Amino acid sequence: MSHTQALAGFLAELTYEQIPGVVLDRTEDLFLDWIGSALASQGARPIPLFERYADRMGPQQGKAKILVSGRGTSAYFAALVNGASSHLVEQDDLHNSSVLHPATVVFSAVLAAAQDLGKTGQDLLLASVAGYEAGIRIGEFMGRSHYRIFHTTATVGTLAAAVGVGKLLNFDKEQFINLLGTAGTQAAGFWEFLRDAADSKQLHTAKAAADGLLAAYLTEDGLTGARNILEGDQGMAAGMSSDSDATKLSDRLGSRWALVETSFKFHASCRHTHPAADALLHLMQREGLRHEQIARVVTRVHQGAIDVLGRVDVPQTVHQAKFSMGAVLGLIAVHGSAQLIEFRDLALTDPDVAAFREKVSMELDPEVDDAYPARWLGRVMVTTTDGRSLSAGIDEPKGDPGNTLSRAELEDKVQRLLAFSGARTEEQGKALIQRVWQLRDARDLVNLI
Amino acid sequence: MSHTQALAGFLAELTYEQIPGVVLDRTEDLFLDWIGSALASQGARPIPLFERYADRMGPQQGKAKILVSGRGTSAYFAALVNGASSHLVEQDDLHNSSVLHPATVVFSAVLAAAQDLGKTGQDLLLASVAGYEAGIRIGEFMGRSHYRIFHTTATVGTLAAAVGVGKLLNFDKEQFINLLGTAGTQAAGFWEFLRDAADSKQLHTAKAAADGLLAAYLTEDGLTGARNILEGDQGMAAGMSSDSDATKLSDRLGSRWALVETSFKFHASCRHTHPAADALLHLMQREGLRHEQIARVVTRVHQGAIDVLGRVDVPQTVHQAKFSMGAVLGLIAVHGSAQLIEFRDLALTDPDVAAFREKVSMELDPEVDDAYPARWLGRVMVTTTDGRSLSAGIDEPKGDPGNTLSRAELEDKVQRLLAFSGARTEEQGKALIQRVWQLRDARDLVNLI
Numbered sequence: 001m002s003h004t005q006a007l008a009g010f011l012a013e014l015t016y017e018q019i020p021g022v023v024l025d026r027t028e029d030l031f032l033d034w035i036g037s038a039l040a041s042q043g044a045r046p047i048p049l050f051e052r053y054a055d056r057m058g059p060q061q062g063k064a065k066i067l068v069s070g071r072g073t074s075a076y077f078a079a080l081v082n083g084a085s086s087h088l089v090e091q092d093d094l095h096n097s098s099v100l101h102p103a104t105v106v107f108s109a110v111l112a113a114a115q116d117l118g119k120t121g122q123d124l125l126l127a128s129v130a131g132y133e134a135g136i137r138i139g140e141f142m143g144r145s146h147y148r149i150f151h152t153t154a155t156v157g158t159l160a161a162a163v164g165v166g167k168l169l170n171f172d173k174e175q176f177i178n179l180l181g182t183a184g185t186q187a188a189g190f191w192e193f194l195r196d197a198a199d200s201k202q203l204h205t206a207k208a209a210a211d212g213l214l215a216a217y218l219t220e221d222g223l224t225g226a227r228n229i230l231e232g233d234q235g236m237a238a239g240m241s242s243d244s245d246a247t248k249l250s251d252r253l254g255s256r257w258a259l260v261e262t263s264f265k266f267h268a269s270c271r272h273t274h275p276a277a278d279a280l281l282h283l284m285q286r287e288g289l290r291h292e293q294i295a296r297v298v299t300r301v302h303q304g305a306i307d308v309l310g311r312v313d314v315p316q317t318v319h320q321a322k323f324s325m326g327a328v329l330g331l332i333a334v335h336g337s338a339q340l341i342e343f344r345d346l347a348l349t350d351p352d353v354a355a356f357r358e359k360v361s362m363e364l365d366p367e368v369d370d371a372y373p374a375r376w377l378g379r380v381m382v383t384t385t386d387g388r389s390l391s392a393g394i395d396e397p398k399g400d401p402g403n404t405l406s407r408a409e410l411e412d413k414v415q416r417l418l419a420f421s422g423a424r425t426e427e428q429g430k431a432l433i434q435r436v437w438q439l440r441d442a443r444d445l446v447n448l449i
Numbered sequence: 450m451s452h453t454q455a456l457a458g459f460l461a462e463l464t465y466e467q468i469p470g471v472v473l474d475r476t477e478d479l480f481l482d483w484i485g486s487a488l489a490s491q492g493a494r495p496i497p498l499f500e501r502y503a504d505r506m507g508p509q510q511g512k513a514k515i516l517v518s519g520r521g522t523s524a525y526f527a528a529l530v531n532g533a534s535s536h537l538v539e540q541d542d543l544h545n546s547s548v549l550h551p552a553t554v555v556f557s558a559v560l561a562a563a564q565d566l567g568k569t570g571q572d573l574l575l576a577s578v579a580g581y582e583a584g585i586r587i588g589e590f591m592g593r594s595h596y597r598i599f600h601t602t603a604t605v606g607t608l609a610a611a612v613g614v615g616k617l618l619n620f621d622k623e624q625f626i627n628l629l630g631t632a633g634t635q636a637a638g639f640w641e642f643l644r645d646a647a648d649s650k651q652l653h654t655a656k657a658a659a660d661g662l663l664a665a666y667l668t669e670d671g672l673t674g675a676r677n678i679l680e681g682d683q684g685m686a687a688g689m690s691s692d693s694d695a696t697k698l699s700d701r702l703g704s705r706w707a708l709v710e711t712s713f714k715f716h717a718s719c720r721h722t723h724p725a726a727d728a729l730l731h732l733m734q735r736e737g738l739r740h741e742q743i744a745r746v747v748t749r750v751h752q753g754a755i756d757v758l759g760r761v762d763v764p765q766t767v768h769q770a771k772f773s774m775g776a777v778l779g780l781i782a783v784h785g786s787a788q789l790i791e792f793r794d795l796a797l798t799d800p801d802v803a804a805f806r807e808k809v810s811m812e813l814d815p816e817v818d819d820a821y822p823a824r825w826l827g828r829v830m831v832t833t834t835d836g837r838s839l840s841a842g843i844d845e846p847k848g849d850p851g852n853t854l855s856r857a858e859l860e861d862k863v864q865r866l867l868a869f870s871g872a873r874t875e876e877q878g879k880a881l882i883q884r885v886w887q888l889r890d891a892r893d894l895v896n897l898i
């Protein structure tokens with residue numbers, strides 16, 4: 001039996017009852033995190049372009065909902081717009097070893113289809129777990145060579161989304177094999193857009209979610225696909241990878257729950273700043289320090305951090321501030337938080353943040369560098385204004401699986417995301433959060449959000 | 450200036466008046482051929498699956514028309530279903546050196562958008578020429594290595610369709626650059642499905658047409674794309690080709706009209722049988738021979754023909770009959786034609802065809818083999834029942850640019866396609882043909898077909 005067949009068999013046989021409670025809990029966490037990420041994009045370019053496209057090409061009503069507008073449409077267009085929305089502010093989840101952002105593709109497709117098909121909260125959870133487990137393994141299968149040119153969340157994301165919707169439709173093994181073929185032959189998305197800061201990232205997640213959904217609906221009606229799209233001589237690995245590893249496709253199916261390896265993004269900055277930000281926050285809380293009491297901060301980092309962050313001296317844009325170690329630590333020290341609102345409102349204009357920024361430097365640390373990328377160690381050395389030398393370290397950044405967000409922290413993050421765009425009031429946010437915590441009892445998802 | 454920029458500039462500046470009359474005439478020919486191909490698919494699997502998808506996901510009405518049903522919908526779904534339809538019976542056009550079937554992707558997208566946007570016949574012709582000229586050059590640019598794993602009509606087809614719709618929207622050079630980026634990053638489609646005879650070929654042309662149209666509509670609204678998706682380090686050639694040639698992108702823009710290099714498919718059989726079929730028909734007409742007067746036919750062929758056709762001895766299915774030199778020449782000799790209806794109704798059941806099939810053999814001919822694939826030479830040697838040895842040759846198969854179909858022959862082909870599916874009566878076919886011959890005067894395309 002091929003690895004693809006083993007994966008298809010696992011997906012067909014997976015039941016809600018087999019999924020450990022901790023995995024279901026985490027799926028709800030990730031789902032809430034995804035909702036916050038999507039709603040945070042309300043009104044931000046280029047999301048209105050996708051809304052307008054759905055308006056021109058889709059029906060004027062439907063059971064599936066566009067999150068940012070609340071408008072009903074067909075499942076295809078809800079998946080499309082929500083896929084574009086939920087990756088925009090880059091606060092959605094990430095699975096490290098597959099380099100896949102699963103939520104933006106899986107939940108966008110699965111929620112749209114679940115609303116369209118009248119499915120329950122438990123159906124949505126089961127389908128989403130299937131999408132994560134398949135997508136992460138396929139991402140690992142495609143290898144690093146794939147990621148060098150192709151945007152994995154776009155390419156592999158199409159299959160992850162398709163699998164989620166296929167599980168919602170109760171596919172058997174044969175249907176999953178055909179589904180992978182039909183989804184895989186639509187896999188697309190190049191990194192080339194990065195050079196021009198073009199809008200393709202939103203297009204990629206939009207299309208992955210929508211194309212995956214399309215694959216599942218057509219497969220349900222009987223469309224057949226290549227039976228070996230992943231491993232075959234004229235398939236995905238053959239065409240888009242030079243270091244694929246088929247054993248990844250069936251890696252510990254049913255015992256390893258890859259979903260819980262997924263990281264939440266906590267700070268709104270470049271991920272290379274997160275370990276130091278967490279270590280500084282830890283040190284200031286431990287020592288009861290205020291920002292005025294700090295004279296100097298040396299962050300001990302891996303070479304990659306210096307390569308990526310070293311270019312920004314005095315940030316001129318919010319985006320640059322997210323890539324400035326000084327600005328990030330300034331927000332952490334002065335405001336205790338470096339999330340979207342702080343970046344938009346304070347990173348460039350607050351004189352205290354600017355002053356703190358000048359106190360921060362980076363130094364290469366061999367231990368930190370050796371551990372990278374398996375572990376992202378945070379090490380800071382602080383000199384206080386009264387002459388003390390203090391240091392602190394964290395071994396796993398906030399949001400990673402071993403240091404995940406508590407539900408209270410996640411609720412706080414989501415409320416900040418809602419406040420950022422103004423998509424929901426705090427009260428509305430509270431009600432929304434409660435509905436997600438009761439997801440597994442929900443009989444109807446049409447008015448969930 | 451990069452080759453991509455040169456291409457984008459050409460596309461932006463191209464006017465209807467610049468296009469030679471012979472190119473406009475041929476565009477009308479190709480358009481009629483495409484209509485016939487699409488209507489021939491009516492009712493055939495898997496087209497109803499795409500119709501049902503459009504029904505579930507799209508609006509219940511619209512100015513763009515699904516050809517096989519006549520139903521109105523939005524431009525996106527008309528492009529999707531017509532893209533699936535027009536490649537199904539494999540009677541649509543082919544450009545040899547790019548290995549691109551332009552009509553099924555370009556016309557499917559352009560007609561849907563033209564109907565949606567209230568464009569004229571001249572607008573459609575100009576847009577279609579732009580789509581052909583760009584698509585063929587991009588197909589040549591991607592090279593043979595691309596075609597080994599990727600289905601060029603799917604991948605490059607997305608860009609060809611996008612360019613057609615972009616021209617309909619009067620894009621300037623900047624918009625064409627962004628459009629290529631947004632279309633190119635959606636380019637997808639593997640050959641892997643061939644192994645399983647899966648339905649992906651229809652999915653590929655459907656998605657290429659629809660995704661190209663999506664790219665153009667979003668670009669019009671301001672979505673940006675990678676500026677160098679074709680030639681860039683993380684773009685299409687980098688990810689999907691090992692023998693790309695950027696000079697092909699701007700090859701003789703404005704003086705070479707690649708559209709007129711496109712071949713019509715005449716017989717409904719495997720293309721490797723066409724040269725011999727044409728040569729036999731020529732010989733029988735020249736000598737006034739009936740099939741009963743022929744004792745033996747030796748076809749002198751290139752090695753590729755023996756490789757592909759040699760496997761079928763006694764065909765068991767219609768598809769196998771299309772790959773049997775004996776069955777094809779049997780239809781030609783007995784019925785004077787080897788089109789869809791003859792294959793469906795006669796290829797497996799007519800005893801005269803079966804008897805003639807036994808008289809046919811293939812032999813390798815060094816001259817024919819040397820000329821291939823630049824030229825597809827047809828050579829037959831016939832022995833008559835009264836002992837004469839006759840021979841005949843053709844140097845370009847019927848339908849190729851140097852031996853293209855006359856309008857009368859094309860009308861005959863289209864009427865046969867309509868009769869095959871029963872989509873239109875002969876009278877309706879005549880009226881449709883007349884409307885296409887008056888396309889450049891059409892003010893409104895909504896009720897064209």
